[in-house]
Structures are given as structure tokens and as C-alpha cells.
Amino acid sequence: MFPYENLEVYKIAYATNKIIYNLIKGNKTIPGYAKDQLGRASLSIMLNIAEGSAKFSNKDRRNFFVTARGSTFECAALVSFLHEEIEIPANVFDEVNKAYDSLSRMLFTMIKNLD
Numbered sequence: 369m370f371p372y373e374n375l376e377v378y379k380i381a382y383a384t385n386k387i388i389y390n391l392i393k394g395n396k397t398i399p400g401y402a403k404d405q406l407g408r409a410s411l412s413i414m415l416n417i418a419e420g421s422a423k424f425s426n427k428d429r430r431n432f433f434v435t436a437r438g439s440t441f442e443c444a445a446l447v448s449f450l451h452e453e454i455e456i457p458a459n460v461f462d463e464v465n466k467a468y469d470s471l472s473r474m475l476f477t478m479i480k481n482l483d
Contacts, residue, residue: 372421377474381414381436384467388443391460398455406446412439413471430482437475444468 372378388410392403413436420432444465451461 370418372418375417375421377471377478378414378417378421380467380471380474381417384464384471385410385414387460387464387467388447391456395455398450402446402450402455406443406450409439409442409446412436413443417475426482430479433475433479433482437472437479440468440471440475444472 388406392398392407395403398406416432416436416439420429420436423429423432447456447461447464447468450456451458
């Protein structure tokens with residue numbers, strides 16, 4: 369098992385990415401460009417947490433966590449828009465929106481602890 373797999377922030381990012389993956393895979397009404405953007409941004413959160421955890425210097429780790437947090441905001445904005453356009457069901461929106469809020473807060477703390 370890799371060390372990042374034990375991080376709660378990674379576990380939340382992974383679980384949320386699975387929800388997004390299944391949403392965009394099964395939804396025929398969301399435009400392709402929005403699916404692509406959401407899929408890439410969601411994957412970016414998870415992968416930047418994993419990659420950042422492997423870095424030796426705090427500066428390098430911080431950069432990856434900042435990128436992951438930026439992707440979290442990107443996903444939150446996009447799912448909010450898609451929800452308002454009735455492309456994402458309320459229950460899915462509520463679940464991922466709460467997860468993005470948690471991820472944002474956790475990443476913020478991680479970033480600040482590396483300063």
C-alpha cells in the first residue's frame with residue numbers, strides 16, 4: 369500500500385472521483401466539453417494529492433496540494449452550474465458538494481502546515 373492511500377483527504381478525493389466518473393460515464397445530456405473538464409479536474413484532485421505526498425520538500429508538496437485545492441474549486445463550480453441546469457440530480461450534487469467543501473478545508477490545513 370502506498371502512503372497516500374492512508375490519507376483521509378486522498379480517500380475522500382478517491383471516493384468523490386468515483387462518483388464523478390460514474391456520473392459523467394452514464395450521463396448522455398451533459399455536453400462533452402463539460403464532461404471532459406469535470407473528469408480531468410476531478411482526477412487532478414486525487415492525483416495531485418498522491419503525487420504531492422511523494423515529494424521530499426515542503427515547497428514541492430505544497431505546490432501539488434495547492435493545485436489539488438484549485439481543482440477542487442473548479443469541480444465545485446462546475447457541478448454547481450450543472451446542478452442548476454438540471455444535469456446533476458440533487459442527491460449527487462449534495463454529496464459531492466459536501467465532499468468538495470471537506471477537501472478544500474483539509475487541503476487548506478495541509479497547505480498552511482507546510483508554510
